[in-house]
Amino acid sequence: MGNLPKLPRPTEMAHRLLSERIQKGDTVIDATVGNGYDTLFLSNCVGENGCVIGFDLQAVAIEKTRERTGNRPNVILHHSGHETLDNFVAAPVAAITFNLGYLPGGDKYLITGKASTLTALQKSVTLLKAGGLLTVVAYIGHEGGPEEGEAVSDWASSLDQDNFSVARYEFQNQKNSPPFLLAIEKRP
Numbered sequence: 001m002g003n004l005p006k007l008p009r010p011t012e013m014a015h016r017l018l019s020e021r022i023q024k025g026d027t028v029i030d031a032t033v034g035n036g037y038d039t040l041f042l043s044n045c046v047g048e049n050g051c052v053i054g055f056d057l058q059a060v061a062i063e064k065t066r067e068r069t070g071n072r073p074n075v076i077l078h079h080s081g082h083e084t085l086d087n088f089v090a091a092p093v094a095a096i097t098f099n100l101g102y103l104p105g106g107d108k109y110l111i112t113g114k115a116s117t118l119t120a121l122q123k124s125v126t127l128l129k130a131g132g133l134l135t136v137v138a139y140i141g142h143e144g145g146p147e148e149g150e151a152v153s154d155w156a157s158s159l160d161q162d163n164f165s166v167a168r169y170e171f172q173n174q175k176n177s178p179p180f181l182l183a184i185e186k187r188p
């Protein structure tokens, strides 16, 4: 019994979906680098000929991510909000990931916000190449989280079915407002 697999958490499910989709040499975006775990994962997915472009509002997050990824040449970090991502990325990208909320171990009041998140998501679907994948993990346990989560979910639900497939993954019976994952595929 001890070795039976557990259902993946939303963050793990996001990594599974991203790893299936990303090819070596791809360019991808980490819209919220935080402590750098997702950036490191993406850097391994794209390999040395690919590129991860990362964003965070907090200098400490950029610093932590730089440390975690060991200054890899395939990681480019911008100390800037993800709502500005179109100032830095022009070509279509294979995948984009958002991990909303606050920096674990950091300032709990410096959180992603509904308006800038929606702006960034709208820009992201434009930047995504055909067949590309956007993942969003939304946390709804902190102040402002439920409003942001609802807005993101409403936005994703409104995407045109002819051009996008949208799926949602979450635990249904957990206490304490568990996070959920949205996976958005731009149809080829």
Ligand SMILES: C[S@@+](CC[C@H](N)C(=O)[O-])C[C@H]1O[C@@H](n2cnc3c(N)ncnc32)[C@H](O)[C@@H]1O
Pocket (backbone or CB within 6 Å): 031, 032, 033, 034, 035, 036, 037, 038, 039, 055, 056, 057, 058, 061, 080, 081, 082, 083, 099, 100, 101, 102, 103, 104, 110, 111, 112, 113, 116, 117
């Ligand atoms: C849940 S953490 C990300 C965790 C990260 N993906 C990891 O693997 O450690 C959310 C991050 O979003 C950042 N953030 C908040 N608003 C932002 C914005 N407008 N643009 C980019 N990052 C933002 C916060 O500073 C925080 O570091």
